[in-house]
Amino acid sequence: MKTEFDIAVLPGDGIGVDVTVEAVKVLQALPARSTGFTLRFQTHEAGAICYQRTGADLPPATVAEARAADAILLGAMGHPDIRRPDGTELAPQVTLRVLLDLYAGVRPCKLYPGVRSPLAEVRSGEIDLVIIREQTEGLFASQNCGIVLHDQLATETLIMTRNGVQRVCDFAFRLAARRKHALPKRTRTVTCVDKANIFKSFAFFRKVFDEVAARHPDIRADHAYIDAQALYLVQRPRQLDVLVTENLFGDILSDLGAGLIGGMGMAPSADIGDRHGVFQPAHGTAPDIAGKGIANPLAAILSAGMMLDWLGERHGNAVLQDASVRIERAVASVLAAQKVLPVDQGGSAHTSEVGDAVAAALA
Numbered sequence: 001m002k003t004e005f006d007i008a009v010l011p012g013d014g015i016g017v018d019v020t021v022e023a024v025k026v027l028q029a030l031p032a033r034s035t036g037f038t039l040r041f042q043t044h045e046a047g048a049i050c051y052q053r054t055g056a057d058l059p060p061a062t063v064a065e066a067r068a069a070d071a072i073l074l075g076a077m078g079h080p081d082i083r084r085p086d087g088t089e090l091a092p093q094v095t096l097r098v099l100l101d102l103y104a105g106v107r108p109c110k111l112y113p114g115v116r117s118p119l120a121e122v123r124s125g126e127i128d129l130v131i132i133r134e135q136t137e138g139l140f141a142s143q144n145c146g147i148v149l150h151d152q153l154a155t156e157t158l159i160m161t162r163n164g165v166q167r168v169c170d171f172a173f174r175l176a177a178r179r180k181h182a183l184p185k186r187t188r189t190v191t192c193v194d195k196a197n198i199f200k201s202f203a204f205f206r207k208v209f210d211e212v213a214a215r216h217p218d219i220r221a222d223h224a225y226i227d228a229q230a231l232y233l234v235q236r237p238r239q240l241d242v243l244v245t246e247n248l249f250g251d252i253l254s255d256l257g258a259g260l261i262g263g264m265g266m267a268p269s270a271d272i273g274d275r276h277g278v279f280q281p282a283h284g285t286a287p288d289i290a291g292k293g294i295a296n297p298l299a300a301i302l303s304a305g306m307m308l309d310w311l312g313e314r315h316g317n318a319v320l321q322d323a324s325v326r327i328e329r330a331v332a333s334v335l336a337a338q339k340v341l342p343v344d345q346g347g348s349a350h351t352s353e354v355g356d357a358v359a360a361a362l363a
């Protein structure tokens with residue numbers, strides 16, 4: 001059994017740098033207490049500042065190291081003032097999804113103890129859902145390929161392939177089957193979120209979803225239109241389990257989901273393919289708070305926990321999966337204690353103090 005893992009660390013820009021330091025700190029606090037695996041960290045350059053300095057936002061050497069690593073831990077990338085000559089913002093984290101074929105964007109939305117949801121009646125533990133965002137096609141497939149005609153008409157093309165839809169739906173059902181711990185008394189359900197009533201492409205998405213669902217009879221399959229699903233996320237988040245959807249819909253829904261569980265600082269994510277996995281907080285570089293030491297690192301720390309779970313499942317190493325559970329418990333205990341709270345959760349703790357508290361709670 002494989003027990004040594006190379007982790008490529010890509011902190012990126014803005015608060016990506018601050019929160020990644022804390023995620024690595026927490027991971028390093030683990031192995032002393034968890035025999036059974038070793039993590040080796042190697043940091044690599046990528047992002048807007050890298051582009052400014054070298055002319056490349058994702059240098060070939062970084063891509064090669066990311067490919068060779070067992071997993072990739074990413075902070076956040078981009079800067080509103082650093083753009084390509086055509087005016088577009090740099091998004092190397094999106095490029096990485098394409099290069100490494102990371103087709104499933106996993107966006108858990110979980111309301112931890114001590115965190116207040118803007119939904120007045122929802123208590124901690126009552127929101128525990130996962131949004132699966134297809135990440136290699138959909139409307140993002142035409143990124144950088146849109147056409148503007150004579151400053152009068154603009155067009156972008158949405159792409160859906162049978163293979164692309166099939167694999168992300170299959171991923172969603174397999175994930176639902178693993179979520180026995182989440183809301184244990186409820187029937188596991190995967191909801192296909194689309195706009196099949198209007199668009200042929202989304203009717204195709206739903207058709208392929210139904211075919212995949214038939215191969216997973218133990219999991220309930222459900223459907224919702226994207227507009228209604230936005231409403232249900234707010235009205236009845238307690239009833240939702242796993243949602244699978246197109247790239248842009250998933251992009252928007254996952255920020256809405258983050259809003260329900262304490263904001264971007266609480267929302268982890270993973271970009272998963274058949275061979276590679278990138279783990280990063282769902283937030284961006286937040287230039288408004290970058291360098292102030294007030295970013296909430298918990299989303300990045302929870303993403304690091306997701307990385308251990310993925311590595312553990314992939315390599316049949318239960319110790320790694322156990323370590324992932326311990327990281328999540330440590331985060332929950334820090335939040336429940338209400339002593340060291342990040343600024344976005346109403347506290348005054350600096351980014352590094354929150355990381356220290358989680359590392360200490362692991363003990």
Ligand code: ATP
Nearest residue numbers: 264265283284285286287288289294295296297344
């Ligand atoms: P992008 O455009 O790439 O999504 P962004 O930085 O413009 O990136 P988000 O990252 O989505 O936008 O963040 C929106 C706002 O949420 C930020 O401006 C910031 O105020 C807040 N925020 C995001 N992440 C955190 C965090 N980790 N801790 C505290 N506040 C955060």
